[in-house]
Amino acid sequence: MELSLENLTKRFAEKPAVHDVSATLRPGVYGLLGANGAGKTTLMRMVCDVLKPSAGRIAFDGADIARMGDEYRAMLGYLPQDFGYYPDFTAMDFMLYMAALKGLDRRAAKLRCAELLEEVGLAAHAKAKVRTFSGGMKQRLGIAQAVINDPAVLVLDEPTAGLDPKERVRFRNLISGFSQDKIVLLSTHIVSDVEYIADDILVMKAGRFVLRGRPDAVVSSVAGKVWECRVSARQADELSASACVCNVHYASDGGAVVRVAADEAPVAGAASVEPTLEDLYLYTFRDDAGAGAAGAAASEVRRDRKSGLFGGRR
């Protein structure tokens, strides 16, 4: 089983959202990382036959999915980033509706839906209206509908967005359970989710794949570019404004331990440390938000501390 993306391009009003992307996906979990607007959702929509590519093609086992049509979609499971539902539907209605769209026999669908609701922990809420569900419950319902037809290709667009840590762990485990012998394409901003469950990582930037490989191999591409140094709080603020700061930890003595992703040591005495996937992400997207999102966040924390929101710096 193989899903090939061949020179895939999608333009909206001549502006390319995905530009000449090629990859071959085989059974396994693929983590798709990228900043907002990198083209992840557009790419996933094309993989799911929701959007037609402007150029290039997607082939499943050599056959163009545009020509396969319903035959390909019958093997597909998709959880969109923000999916809707009919307001008067209960969880079971929603599942049965999706089963009907996926061509499942009505009697078999009832059994399968009940089984899946049980598996995602929603059996007790099967008759509750979907609009009364929390974000986590909706996402669990979303993953349940995505696997109703036991798909060969499972596409999950930011499935853990907005979930609390406990729900996220639960959701991650669900995905791992469902992903046996399937091509799973999972996009997220939450790097740790990808770190835990992905076999392969695809990093997207400005509509293109900029990095691809196994998590450890990909992370090793920034080996020797992640530094930790102990500086004063003032210097930490300066670094946050000028460099790609991954983390700042303020100490009670007025100093701070700063973790920086940079090609060269940011200050004298900085020690090179083992990189993580998060460091890689911040290093790759360091140009997208000036000095880096983490740096800005660190500055934010710093300002809050100064204003005494967290009790001030001691």
Added chain:
Amino acid sequence: MRSFNKEKHGALPSGQVEDALCAYYRAQRPAADEASERAVVAAVVEEVRNMRAERAVVDEARCLRAEMSPVRVARPTFSACVRAVSETASFVAAQARFMGARAWILQACAVAAVVLLWSVGEGHAASGLYACLAGAAIAVCGLPDMAASRMCGIVELERSCMHDARSVAAARMAVLACSNAVGLAAVALVGAFADSAAGAPVALLHAFAPYCITVAGCLAAARRIDGASALVAAAAWGVAVAAGAYFLAAKMPGVYDQAAVWVWAAAAAAAAVWAGCEARAWLADAAASPRMLSFDSSFINR
């Protein structure tokens, strides 16, 4: 030497072809000398080789086609057609089940309201006007179900399924067309009863033309406007059509006379073509338009 007559022998299995050829050439043999026997054998071998090569080419082409599109190349048998029809019918029935009775109830209310009006009004103009109002009301009643996929943001999920968003839209159109046909038939019957001089066909024409105009305008509005405003715009269009019918009844009552039936027939035909074009555009949008993917989540969480 004459060539082997394929038509006479028909399509034979490969073994029998060789036997038939041998028998044919044996009968054609002029003399029993060695040279002519060798020539006959060589000719048979050549003929069989040609036929096998021809068949191999045909088989290879068939395999290639099957490889590219295994489902579509298969010749549709009667049972496959029956299965396809029953699958489609079961999908449309499933959509009807999930749509519920809202459209039917709204439509029944609209027809009942017009029947009440009929009981108090008199004359051709009033009768024609009420049929027009009923036609416009019936069309508006079905719109919330027609636009539900987009309003509720489920188009993206539907597009990724075996029966995609276009199939869903087509199935919903079919269900609503059935319910609307029942409603229009009821209007025609009541119209014939209320104005026996005009008859059911004229009442049907008076209802059908504004029905098609309303359907077309509502679909056009719902396709171009995002969010809940689409429903408001569509309802406003329905009101505008009703107001137009009222204007005709007030200022040009002769339009509702039997003599002007051809005008209504022409208007109904033109409106039906417009409605057909809008329905086609709606299905095309459901299948591929990126615009259909945006939705206001506050609409479903209200």
